[in-house]
Amino acid sequence: xxxxxxxxxxxxxxxxxxxxxxxxxxxxxxxxxxxxxxxxxxxxxxxxxxxxxxxxxxxxxxxxxxxxxxxxxxxxxxxxxxxxxxxxxxxxxxxxxxxxxxxxxxxxxxxxxxxxxxxxxxxxxxxxxxxxxxxxxxxxxxxxxxxxxxxxxxxxxxxxxxxxxxxxxxxxxxxxxxxxxxxxxxxxxxxxxxxxxxxxxxxxxxxxxxxxxxxxxxxxxxxxxxxxxxxxxxxxxx
Ligand code: C5P
Numbered sequence: 001x002x003x004x005x006x007x008x009x010x011x012x013x014x015x016x017x018x019x020x021x022x023x024x025x026x027x028x029x030x031x032x033x034x035x036x037x038x039x040x041x042x043x044x045x046x047x048x049x050x051x052x053x054x055x056x057x058x059x060x061x062x063x064x065x066x067x068x069x070x071x072x073x074x075x076x077x078x079x080x081x082x083x084x085x086x087x088x089x090x091x092x093x094x095x096x097x098x099x100x101x102x103x104x105x106x107x108x109x110x111x112x113x114x115x116x117x118x119x120x121x122x123x124x125x126x127x128x129x130x131x132x133x134x135x136x137x138x139x140x141x142x143x144x145x146x147x148x149x150x151x152x153x154x155x156x157x158x159x160x161x162x163x164x165x166x167x168x169x170x171x172x173x174x175x176x177x178x179x180x181x182x183x184x185x186x187x188x189x190x191x192x193x194x195x196x197x198x199x200x201x202x203x204x205x206x207x208x209x210x211x212x213x214x215x216x217x218x219x220x221x222x223x224x225x226x227x228x229x230x231x232x233x234x235x236x237x238x
Contacts, residue, residue, distance in 0.1 A: 038113050039080075
């Protein structure tokens with residue numbers, strides 16, 4: 001199989017606070033922008049597993065300069081195209097998939113820029129699942145906490161059984177010829193609020209196969225997540 005990688009980095013990261021510090025995917029962790037770690041994780045895996053990857057990075061038009069600066073820090077020779085994203089994650093992914101279609105990969109891995117700790121073992125599990133013929137592959141981890149539903153009044157209305165519940169991660173991986181039409185159809189039907197790509201696959205009737213995610217592969221959402229990521233990298237470097 002041949003894999004393209006779409007890295008979505010066009011969000012504004014409003015939940016990370018401190019807008020003066022810029023979008024979260026360009027904040028520094030371990031001395032380098034978050035997005036550099038994410039891209040290098042894939043690049044390292046490609047080298048170690050002897051696989052050729054084609055990258056499309058989806059950025060916000062306002063972030064051209066930020067991305068160029070980050071790009072200078074990447075290892076040279078990455079096959080990387082940059083395109084502009086849309087107003088939702090879903091539309092940003094669609095822009096990335098359209099750009100990637102020019103390169104005609106058989107499969108695509110769709111990754112949040114904000115998950116810098118994706119590792120070789122996880123990528124290999126995803127790749128294996130694609131290789132044996134699954135059309136939609138979702139790394140996920142079983143929910144550990146007891147789940148409660150509560151109203152706006154702060155009162156618990158019920159306990160939701162956690163059996164069979166998983167937290168969805170990225171990279172979400174697909175047969176390219178299946179996911180691009182599903183995304184196009186979702187956009188045509190004016191559904192632009194899917195928060196991940198597996199849900200578009202489900203909506204389109206594709207079976208989605210789970211593979212084991214990794215607790216390390218958390219998404220940087222808040223300022224605290226960014227501080228924690230920085231700590232993890234600095235600790236590792238010691
Ligand atoms: O906001 P959230 O954390 O769910 O975003 C997940 C990923 O999607 C981030 O890497 C973010 O940059 C990206 N995104 C995007 N375009 C948007 C919104 C989010 O590329 N309009």
